[in-house]
Amino acid sequence: MYLKQLSYSNFRCLEDTKTELDRNFNLIYGKNGQGKTSFIEAVHFLATGKSFRTKKTKELFRYNKNRVIVFGKYINKNEEENILAIDVNEEKKDFYINRNKNKYIDYVGLLNIISFIPEDIEIIVGNPSIRRNFFNYEISQAKKDYLKSIVDFEKILKTRNKLIKEKKTREEIYSIYNEKFMEEGTNIIIHRREFIKNISILLNLNYRKLFDPKSELKLKYDCFLGDIDKKTKEEIKEKFSENIKRKAEREKILGYSLTGPQKDDFIFELNGKNAKSFSSQGEKKSIIFSLKVSEIDMLVKEKNEYPLFIMDDIASYFDEVRKKSILDYFINKKIQCFITSTEDLNIKGKKFIIEKGKVITDEK
């Protein structure tokens, strides 16, 4: 799939415009502070309804404005053209597919996108909730029923916590919620185990191919239940149930859930050592880049089409050799990518020069 056209109104510092994009390579080029990141943020926002820089959508409104519209035409794997749009104001966010208003759950995942931004290093060094959010989003892109499980699980967890806090743990309603909690929780565990197993193999292959053929990189699912590697769904549920029973008394004292996949974590291990504590900055960046490339492979396997890729500030990440191997990767795979840079890159495609929010197209 690829994005053919992008337009936006009131998006950060960008001057309202309509842009025709290259099917493969789009270089967003300019000096610091001109609007390069804002441009790829608009692409990301169109695809996901979210920014990769902020949770507060209001920050996307141009100063003193209270509404943003992004609009784009994309071509899917059957070469069909579709139109997406998001209209957001202070109160609500509306999603449109081919000019019809739709729910977010139906909108997200139509235009798949993978991003690589400086803040992604947090996936390794940040706290477990960052990794959980990251993998939740990635698994959802490939599996719609996972997104549903996550949304349902979060609602159930909230109610379960409320019931524990109110000490209504012996009532019938608690046991109904407990059953739902275990059922959805187990679905999440199974999806996570499967996804991590598959992506870990790709991650190692990609890291070796792109950066270091002698290294061994593993991604491990650190499930709150301990080792569930070879367990069936029923066995996992059983273990979950025992875990709940064991922690019930303490949950009552503390007033919230002490068990469940909301406690899961994921560990990156480079040559047998936890990357969070032992890997260098350059190795961490390379691990994350390999992870992103592996996500592309996973999406291609699941959906049989390539997602879009956006990468902010390539020059600040990698040396010349690594930069070349990364750019070669995108060119060979024929992925539509959007790369921002303060230096010109000698690659065939479209160059968009950004100056004070104004986008100037320069065919290369």
Ligand SMILES: Nc1ncnc2c1ncn2[C@@H]1O[C@H](COP(=O)(O)OP(=O)(O)OP(=O)(O)O)[C@@H](O)[C@H]1O
């Ligand atoms: N909501 C907004 N409305 C208007 N301008 C904004 C808004 N948010 C940020 N800006 C301004 O937009 C400008 C461009 O920011 P952006 O991060 O897109 O630049 P950039 O070209 O990627 O810069 P760099 O190379 O330094 O990363 C900044 O000067 C910033 O202050």
